[in-house]
Amino acid sequence: MDQTLEIVVGEELLRRNWTVSTAESCTGGLIMHRLTNIAGSSRYVVGGLVSYANEVKRDLLHVPQHILDTFGAVSEETARQMVIGALGMFGTNIAAAVTGIAGPGGGTPSKPVGLTYIGVGLREGEPIVRRHIWNGDRESIKAASSDEALRMLLELLKSTT
Secondary structure, eight states: OOOOOOOOOOOHHHTOOOEEEESSSSSTTTTHHHHHHHGGGGGGGEEEEEEOSSHHHHTTTTTOOHHHHOOOSSSSHHHHHHHHHHHHHHHHSSHHHHHHHHOOSOOOOOSTTEEEEEEEESSSOOOOEEEEEESSSSHHHHHHHHHHHHHHHHHHHHOOO
């Protein structure tokens, strides 16, 4: 049987003796849910924040108001700041963040339903952020976003060996 992404991410974190945190918007805590479904995850999971409201992004993750005003909550710039905020808030080695529009409403021509920005980063260096537009219903968009966030965490972990 193939190992799930969350198991492999956990193994890589344990191998390095690293910790992980998340800042999630449209995934509503799904990444953290998946990570903490693994027995023994308390050895590497520190915490996560569901930052649905802009006020939470601003006040707890320290996303600057001018970024929210200029680029919006669903943007590369906001995702980058969410990663930096999670790293600072939880003091972890690595963090993931997701912001997007899961639908079915809320989309616009420039920011359609299914648009997500997923970021990962380390304490040092600039976070990596990728833009995706997923097809499907709300649940499948959340699932695809959490899968990609875990893949990106794994990719970043493996690049630091």
